[in-house]
Amino acid sequence: MKIKESLGSRVFDICNNIFMVLLILVMVYPMVYVFSASISNNALVASGEVLLWPKEITLIAYNNLIYNPDLWMSYWNTVRYTFVHVVLTLIVTAAMAYPLSKKWLPGRRFILLMAAFTLLFSGGMIPTFLVVQKLGMLDTIWAIVLPTLISTWYLFIMRTFFEALPEELEDAATIDGCGSFQVLLRIVLPLSMPVMATIGLFTAVNQWNAFFDALIYLNDRDLYPLQIMLRNILIAGTNVQGEGDLSHLETLKYAMIIIATLPILCVYPFIQKYFIQGTMIGGIKG
Structure with missing residues (x-):
């Protein structure tokens, strides 16, 4: 009917x-x-x-950029910063979220409260810079990666996802002789691809677009990421061919935006399916 x-x-x-x-x-x-x-x-x-x-x-703007060695150096820096940041973020966040998803963990509530505290308060830019400086991380990749390695928001999302997984699967793996680390590696993580892909993509986008940390922590131009070069063209008005040559500055700005954005646009369609799976989790109950 x-x-x-x-x-x-x-x-x-x-x-x-x-x-x-x-x-x-x-x-x-x-x-x-x-x-x-x-x-x-x-x-x-x-x-x-x-x-x-x-x-x-x-295509003169693209020609000027492609044949500029600074572009490829900054591109390589951005790629390695993003890759290292995403890999370490997923490893550390999963390692912290998994035990926090277990109610039997001693001090679980206190740890969650301390983590939630960082959502409201932080040390600030100057104390963070002093910590990075005292640890000798200035002009290194670790100055870009470590200060923002863990996002409390992503930690809570992953913890909630782990809590929703069936405990029977973990119990069966434990009976078969798997330890906690093996359960996480062989059972939990393979079932957590939607949340891992989502957090990984968000982390990659944030790191790919980040420039402020590089601006305050890096003095070596050979370590500058792509976004610093983009900033110099868009905001500072510095042409990659030299400050005196401004004949193609406008088209260079837009060409640089396309070059900086293209990798993320190409990656997203391959991860979109995990976003769809993530939105459906919990929507159907057996």
Whole structure:
């Protein structure tokens, strides 16, 4: 029997579809504009004549960036900072979240309260800088990775996910002779791919886009990440070819944005399925 849809429901569907189309246009337009501006004539971009589609297409901005050694050095730095940060964050967060998901852990409530305390209060930028300096981590990869290694918010998300896993699986593994570490490695983590992929992607995006830590902790230009180079072009107005050559500055800005954003845009579609799985967890009960 076909259920007749009410007038209010049809009106809602129409308004919802219109809203979603407008939302898509609002999100897509900046990406299309940035790409169009990156391959357009610099003078037309600077004068505001490029609104959507490229005009007088040229790849000179990309040519200047691709053949610049600083780009590849900063790209390599960003890739290794992001990779190390994501791997260590997942390992340390999982190692802390798993025991905190067990009610039998001594001092569990106190540890959770201390972790929650850091959501409201932090030491601040200057004390953190002094700690990094005293530990001798300035101008090293650890100055970028270690201060932000654990996110309390991600810790609580992973702990909640671990609590939702069936205890029977862990009990069966324990009966088979697995220790706590083996249970975590062989049972819990393989079942936790949605939350691991989600936290890993969020951590990767945050680290990929981060520039402030590098700005205050790094003095060696050979260690600068991609975002510092992007900042120099966008904010400081420094051309990669030299401060005196500003003939292609506008298109360089947009080309640099495309180059800096492209890796994250390429990775996201492969991890999207884990977001869908994550939203469905707990929605169906047997």
